[in-house]
Amino acid sequence: MNREDIIKNGTIVYNRPRLLNERNTHYCPGCSHGVVHRILAELIEEMGIEDKTIGIAPVGCAVFAYNYIDVDWIEAAHGRAPAVATAVSRLNPDNVVFTYQGDGDLAAIGTAETIHAANRGENIVIIFINNAIYGMTGGQMAPTTLLGQKTATTPYGRKADINGYPIKMSDLLAQLDGTCFVTRQAVHTPAAVRKAKKAIRQAFENAIAKRGTSVVEIVSTCNSGWKLSPAKSNEWMASNMFEKYPLGDLKNI
Amino acid sequence: MAKIKGTVIIDEQRCKGCELCVVACPTDVLQLQNKEVNDRGYHFAYTAQPDNCIGCASCAMVCPDACFTVYKITTTDNI
Ligand SMILES: Cc1ncc(C[n+]2csc(CCOP(=O)(O)OP(=O)(O)O)c2C)c(N)n1
Ligand code: SF4
Ligand code: SF4
């Protein structure tokens, strides 16, 4: 049986999601942002919610997310995505509203917006891409950078006495009464991708059912910032990041 | 005996040669082009051992650029 026969008589088990635009992304080869965009597009299509989904894009490498996934978007000022999402979801309670934010956006400049939106229990989904670095601006230290991790601004590695400790945002957010679902996932293997997608589906379902704020942290790679190949970045993430940021549900009520 | 066969179509022009699919494939189907590059200068992925493909879509799961279409068939043929 040759390739043509399989294509002609077989079934399609995977196809590029319809909601991903034809445009090529500006992301570096192998960047986790691309995988998360892909599963978001797949999910929104599978759930049949494309007409009522509104994404709030961050400042950071994902600033152009609105160019890639064919739903409605608003681009927020740096860190303000949860505040914008609050307004959008309160004014349009029938829409499904999610933010998409990096660690610099969510855990540095936008810490207050993030914590207070979650504490108010806004019916929104927060997708949190934790790649432990500021990717867009050239690989500076982020609040989530690991101790010892080398970045452009911690060339000898992050030191607690000078730079403070890596912040576990999802653990903080899980403490708040407004959150109903807080989970930490990754997209480095096929199995992890399937799990992450399931978690994001649950988050969207929570928003539709108005259960409060759902947070899906995706422990991610920034291979350009880390100065490793994409494959080596996944390995580095699994052996270094998961210890500080263990995968799994932190809260699910 | 029934056997599962698969095949993939890769969008060569969209591929950024990140190699994540090569690592994820359980049956060593995929490789990056050694010399050849696409219009954007990337050593794109290709099916070096197409007959090994089982249509598991692991490659498609990890591809950040959604380059894959995956087909699968259950066959009783010998090949
Ligand atoms: C108000 C404001 N301050 C600072 C910046 C510069 N800036 C752009 S992106 C960024 C951080 C991005 O890091 P992260 O949120 O982790 O996203 P990544 O690029 O890693 O995906 C900063 C500080 C800005 N654009 N606006
Ligand atoms: S700089 Fe990092 S986060 Fe930004 S696109 Fe490149 S790999 Fe991704
Ligand atoms: S479908 Fe599975 S076996 Fe076929 S190329 Fe992709 S990962 Fe390899």
Ligand code: SF4
């Ligand atoms: S994962 Fe996608 S972008 Fe990366 S090499 Fe394979 S086909 Fe190309």
